[in-house]
Amino acid sequence: MALExxxxxxxxxxxxxxxxxxxxxxxxxxLLYCGKCGTAKECRTEIMGKVFTxxxxxxCAEEAYDRRQQEFREEQRRLRxxxxxxxxxxxxxxxxxxxxxxxxxxxxxxxxAFVEHWDAIYRQNTGLLMTGPVGTGKTxxxxxxxxxxxxxxxxxxxxxxxxxxxxxxxxxxxxxxQAQEYDLIIVDDLGVERDTDYALEIVxxxxxxxxxxxxxxxxxxxxxxxxxxxxxxxxxxxxYDRIMEMCLPMxxxxxxxxxxxxxxxxxxxxEILNGGNE
Numbered sequence: 001m002a003l004e005x006x007x008x009x010x011x012x013x014x015x016x017x018x019x020x021x022x023x024x025x026x027x028x029x030x031l032l033y034c035g036k037c038g039t040a041k042e043c044r045t046e047i048m049g050k051v052f053t054x055x056x057x058x059x060c061a062e063e064a065y066d067r068r069q070q071e072f073r074e075e076q077r078r079l080r081x082x083x084x085x086x087x088x089x090x091x092x093x094x095x096x097x098x099x100x101x102x103x104x105x106x107x108x109x110x111x112x113a114f115v116e117h118w119d120a121i122y123r124q125n126t127g128l129l130m131t132g133p134v135g136t137g138k139t140x141x142x143x144x145x146x147x148x149x150x151x152x153x154x155x156x157x158x159x160x161x162x163x164x165x166x167x168x169x170x171x172x173x174x175x176x177x178q179a180q181e182y183d184l185i186i187v188d189d190l191g192v193e194r195d196t197d198y199a200l201e202i203v204x205x206x207x208x209x210x211x212x213x214x215x216x217x218x219x220x221x222x223x224x225x226x227x228x229x230x231x232x233x234x235x236x237x238x239x240y241d242r243i244m245e246m247c248l249p250m251x252x253x254x255x256x257x258x259x260x261x262x263x264x265x266x267x268x269x270x271e272i273l274n275g276g277n278e
Contacts, residue, residue: 019055034058084150088182089158094143102144107250111141115148122183127217129243131224132252138220141252142186145218149184160188164206165199172202179209183216190221190243200235204242211242218247225249 019042024035031053032042037060042053057065085095099115102108114121114128130138146158157178164187167175179185187206210217221228228240 034060036060080153081150084153084155085147088150088156089143089146090160090163091158094139094158095147097140097143098147099144102140107137107141107252108144110250111145112148114145115152118149118152118154121216125214125216125246127219127247129225129247129249130218130220130252131249132222134222136252138252139188142188142218142220146184146186154184155182156184156186157182158186158188161190161203165202167202172205176205176209179206180213180215184218185210185215186218186220188220190219191223197235200239204235204239207239207242211246216246217243219243224251 019032021032021041022035025041026033026035031040031044033039034041037058039059040056041058041061043056044051045054046052086092089095099108099112102111128142130142132138143158146156149156164175190203207217225244228236228244231237231240
């Protein structure tokens with residue numbers, strides 16, 4: 001095929017797409033201009049030595065295109081974050097927990113700092129051991145960290161030792177693999193593994209896999225660091241030594257958040273049942 005014929009074919013393809021003319025558009029020097037922004041909707045281009053007039057985007061069309069692209073990217077990001085939360089945070093009641101719902105306690109400030117300095121924490125493989133009585137906010141604080149990091153696109157898995165212990169023998173390899181892959185692992189309720197040697201071995205395999213991955217780990221437990229150190233037996237010491245090496249203790253004290261919520265709910269219900277009068 002001759003080059004001239006090829007140029008004519010290409011020109012024909014370009015010329016078959018004419019610029020769309022809207023109300024208010026006008027022509028100047030043989031080119032179509034947008035009546036809104038005053039910039040060209042057509043331009044001249046040279047193909048094979050011949051000059052042709054072809055459509056192009058005016059400024060307001062470019063801006064509209066950029067907005068659509070930004071909206072598309074934001075929607076894709078929202079869907080990606082939503083998928084990461086569904087896959088990573090196994091308790092669906094914790095997927096919407098944020099620092100906006102938290103108090104300004106010292107522990108919560110530390111948790112915010114953990115997120116703000118995540119890059120350095122990840123490089124240093126530094127985790128947290130959240131200890132304290134039932135209901136003092138350990139799981140809530142851990143979930144705030146999980147959601148904040150996922151919003152930044154960080155892969156986080158938040159699970160619990162009861163869930164891990166419920167893993168079948170056929171699923172155990174996948175569970176161990178998860179312990180190595182996520183950038184951050186959060187595991188709730190350390191201490192429930194004290195029932196059987198088999199349970200202790202599963203927990204050790206999970207913790208050890210995380211230890212060998214060189215990535216941060218957050219653990220919550222009702223045990224104190226002192227109670228963990230006092231545990232006797234090789235199985236316990238292997239687990240707790242790994243965790244104490246990987247994680248900085250953070251002690252949660254005070255009244256139970258769950259008890260406070262129950263009291264508040266009962267107060268609201270009592271007021272409703274009394275017709276708004278105490």
